[in-house]
Amino acid sequence: MLRTRLCDVLGIEVPVIGAPYGPYEQVDLAAALCGAGALGSLGTAVRPLADLRRQWARMRELTDRPFAINHTLRPLNEEAFQATLDERPAAVSFHLGVPGDLIKRAHDAGILWIQQVMDVQQAEQAVGAGADVIVAQGGEAGGQGGEVATMVLVPQVVDIAGDTPVVAAGGIADGRGLAAALALGAQGVAIGTRLLASVEMDVAAEWKDRIVAADARDTVKLQHSDRFMPPFSRPGGYAFPRSLRTPFLDDAEAHPERLQPAEAGPRIVGAVLEGRGHEFLPFTGQSAALVHDILPAAEIVRRIVDDAATILRRTADTYTRSTPR
Incomplete structure (x- = not known):
């Protein structure tokens, strides 16, 4: 099984983070990911606080493993953010801005901060603000993001991040993507589109079928x-x-x-x-081209991690055999 420093920081078993999906119901998916050793995430966007509290309570019933609650600046619901701090998840994840004041509030509450960035400037801000994990999201990703390709952005962010673990996102849907991310210097991956097309994700079957x-x-x-x-x-x-x-x-x-x-x-x-x-708005990334079926989330994670480990071993063996001694 693959294990990186990201696993130690977040208290997880495999270097995989499930993406948050804004307002969409994803408690079953997040819990399944936690059960598979990954980090499950819950979105908050435009949901009434009462709904969020019910989701969080149900998540606690389904798993005692670490999970993240996501917020963004489009817009920031201050009441929901404070409720998140009171809830004490393992981590807050954040994107569409790097809010240093909110990072400090999370740290003061003993909560880790996962900061998604879309360019080098945001990565520098995230490092300066003390983010615990930085997600470098390439323009291939679904949902709200930037334009720089994952293959270009991840090495740039790794060079900036120092000891802060970097997670690659955008265009990653299988073990080849995880292996490539690790080769670029990342410590793990965040998966979005592939997990939209999972059994547990509570969105319309029509959306999942369109992804496939x-x-x-x-x-x-x-x-x-x-x-x-x-x-x-x-x-x-x-x-x-x-x-x-x-x-x-x-x-x-x-x-x-x-x-x-x-x-x-x-x-x-x-x-x-x-x-x-x-x-109206079926957010989907370019990695849809790599999604060919709808599977249980735990199976998706297992395949990604196992295939990446196999690819890395095979690559190392090939390089060793082809290098003159």
């Missing part, structure tokens, strides 16, 4: 998402979501002037909370 059927070019970056996504709570935030196409998105990208943010945003949030978010 998708090619990498079926996912698109949304240049006009500010017309319908929630605003940032602080200045300086940016993100370009990646999603499968829908009629809504095709029209929004072709004719952004037709969208009224005051109407479109609440309409999408309402659909998400009703379980219809995929009809």
Whole structure:
């Protein structure tokens, strides 16, 4: 079994983090990931605090292993953030900004901080703010992210991070991705799209089926998402979501002037909370091209870790045999 320093920092058994999915219900998935030795995550975006508290209570019933609760600056719900600190998860994960003041509050509460970054500047900010783990997310990723490719971003962040473990994200869906991330200097991977297409993930079957059927070019970056996504709570935030196409998105990208943010945003949030978010905004990364089935989360993790270990051993053996003595 593969084990890296990331495992020691987070108290997990395998170097895999499950991505958070904003407002989507993922308690069963997160608990299954924890049971498989990975780090499960729970999103918080636009969910009422009462819903979040119910999710957290259920997570505690399903597992006693470490898990993370995610927040973002799009927007930051201060009440939910303070409730998270009171809940004392093993870690808070965060993206779409590097909030040094919130990192300090988490550390004061004895909680680790996992900071996702999209470029070198954010990585430098994360190191300076004392993040415990840095997730370098490439532009291949689904959801809200940047534009720099994972293969380019991860080595840059590793060079900056020093002793802070770096996790690769974006375009990773199998053991080859984990092996490549480790070769780039990362200490593990964060998996999003592959786990959307898992048995335990509570999203519409139609969304999962579209992921299985998708090619990498079926996912698109949304240049006009500010017309319908929630605003940032602080200045300086940016993100370009990646999603499968829908009629809504095709029209929004072709004719952004037709969208009224005051109407479109609440309409999408309402659909998400009703379980219809995929009809508007089915976030999906380019790694959909590597997803060919819907499996239990524990099986996905086991395959990724076992295949990566096999690939690394095979590569080492090949290099040893081919190197003159």
